[in-house]
Amino acid sequence: MRSAMTRSVAPWEIKRKLLTKAEDKTNLSYGHKPAERPAEEYMRYGVINLDKPAGPTSHEVAAWVKRILNLQQVGHGGTLEA
């Protein structure tokens, strides 16, 4: 911070670099790249960037998604009031 007038940096404005400590390879016989997970696993480890409609609460919207997709556990990140 150079002066009090400098506005604070939002988390999405921070630029990071990746520094290497050691080299190694990953074995392709276990695990999956996130985008290549088999369908069922892909869903269980999935997130939806949902455009919440006006009216229902965040909680109700999450419950609808749960019913549509026929899942056991659906949550939401950050309540957006009705």
Add this chain to the structure above:
Amino acid sequence: MTGVLPVTLEESRKIVQALLYSGKEYVCVMKLHGDARENRVNEVLKEFEGEIYQRPPLRASVKRQLRTRKIYYLEFLEMDGRNVLFKVGCEGGTYIRKLCYDVGEVLGCGAHMQELRRTRAGPFVENVSIVTLHDVAYWFMEWQKQRDEKILRKFILPMEEALALIPKIYIRDSAVDAICHGANLTAPGVLSIETEINNGSIVAVFTLKGEAVALAKVAASTEEILNMEHGVVAKTERVLMARGTYPKCWKSSET
């Protein structure tokens, strides 16, 4: 109120906490209760940039004690009579309704929040990959009919996307399963590490395939970790990957 609401499915509920604390951006219509000059409104909004004090409102889901929240930016967009449109980037847990009320108090005329749309929640923004409830219902039906995995990937994102803004440490395959069992990350397991990490930061521990293994609290800075040969680098806080996804590579005294 409308806009970006990340919805977590099954296992990905484990990252909800990380999303709650992540920064948000909103576009808001504030209604003034009296007349005010545009440059005065602009001036007062600027005063709210930086750290502000807020007491959660009466009907809030958290303890009602005075707390501070960071306003990263507060930009006046336009004004039409007593309606003021602005954009605000803020820390998670900032009450915009409260912010409008407080801006009204400083202006002297009073104000309330008229309309609100969230344009960002952590890494999720409104113009990339956002879907409506209708889209979800439609694409899921199509997926059930066609069984084409491409359809699933049209509206569901891997949970790793939710961790995009959290600094990352990439580890060896051989270190993965121990962490899935709750062990802390030690120096020999670290392959690469992102900059701007400080002691106490929350980091995401990733495999070389880009899979999230756990959320952890680091015990040193980026520079220190690069020079460490042994010892705990990060304390595992929340395991995200299922045990046994990677082979067990540690010795146990019982066997």
